[in-house]
Amino acid sequence: MPFLFRKTEIEGVMIVEPKIFGDERGYFYETYKRSEFSKNGISADLDQDNQSFSKKGVLRGLHFQREPYAQGKLVRAITGKIFDVAVDIREDSKTFGRYVSAILSGENKIMLWIPEGFAHGFLALEDSIVHYKATHEYNKTSEGGIIWNDPDINIEWPMDPETISEKDMAWPTLREFRANKYIK
Numbered sequence: 523m524p525f526l527f528r529k530t531e532i533e534g535v536m537i538v539e540p541k542i543f544g545d546e547r548g549y550f551y552e553t554y555k556r557s558e559f560s561k562n563g564i565s566a567d568l569d570q571d572n573q574s575f576s577k578k579g580v581l582r583g584l585h586f587q588r589e590p591y592a593q594g595k596l597v598r599a600i601t602g603k604i605f606d607v608a609v610d611i612r613e614d615s616k617t618f619g620r621y622v623s624a625i626l627s628g629e630n631k632i633m634l635w636i637p638e639g640f641a642h643g644f645l646a647l648e649d650s651i652v653h654y655k656a657t658h659e660y661n662k663t664s665e666g667g668i669i670w671n672d673p674d675i676n677i678e679w680p681m682d683p684e685t686i687s688e689k690d691m692a693w694p695t696l697r698e699f700r701a702n703k704y705i706k
């Protein structure tokens with residue numbers, strides 16, 4: 523079994539633990555396998571790969587793309603350590619506005635699967651290189667965001683962020699986002 527899939531407290535969000543093959547040279551492991559992921563209900567249509575480097579203390583997010591460009595994401599830290607967060611913004615979800623967090627690191631090699639309909643962000647607990655696969659390609663005009671310290675979501679970040687982009691500081695709260703969505 524090359525992967526162990528574990529459910530989380532939010533329907534659809536999965537922790538994925540790869541099987542690491544270590545030997546005297548180092549290690550090898552599969553980071554994605556269409557057949558295994560599809561069997562476990564994870565989309566096979568991963569259209570884009572991303573990689574970003576974040577210095578310790580950088581917070582990126584909380585981002586999403588609106589339909590029909592909503593992105594499911596398979597996130598992992600290649601090096602360093604991040605506090606990864608997925609916020610359920612699926613209007614009809616019983617866990618709307620709730621979040622799941624996971625520590626992803628080069629050391630633990632754990633991946634987080636985040637389905638479409640979530641806002642995603644992370645805080646770099648160390649200098650970190652993050653790689654993620656996404657189910658739709660980047661579509662700038664459909665980009666949206668929620669402010670990282672939304673009081674209703676109340677994410678318990680493990681440390682205060684040191685660097686947040688101007689764009690990320692300007693996102694609305696989830697409550698404001700929902701209200702604006704219904705203003706025609």
Ligand SMILES: Cc1cn([C@H]2C[C@H](O)[C@@H](COP(=O)(O)OP(=O)(O)O[C@H]3O[C@H](C)C(=O)[C@H](O)[C@H]3O)O2)c(=O)[nH]c1=O
Pocket residue numbers: 572574582583585586595642643644659660687
């Ligand atoms: C996301 C993206 C960005 N870009 C360009 C646009 C900007 O000129 C530059 C930096 O983009 P941005 O500041 O949005 O990068 P992040 O803050 O890391 O955004 C990501 O952060 C959180 C954690 C996510 O989950 C999203 O995938 C993504 O929004 O890369 C592209 O060319 N393609 C892309 O797919």
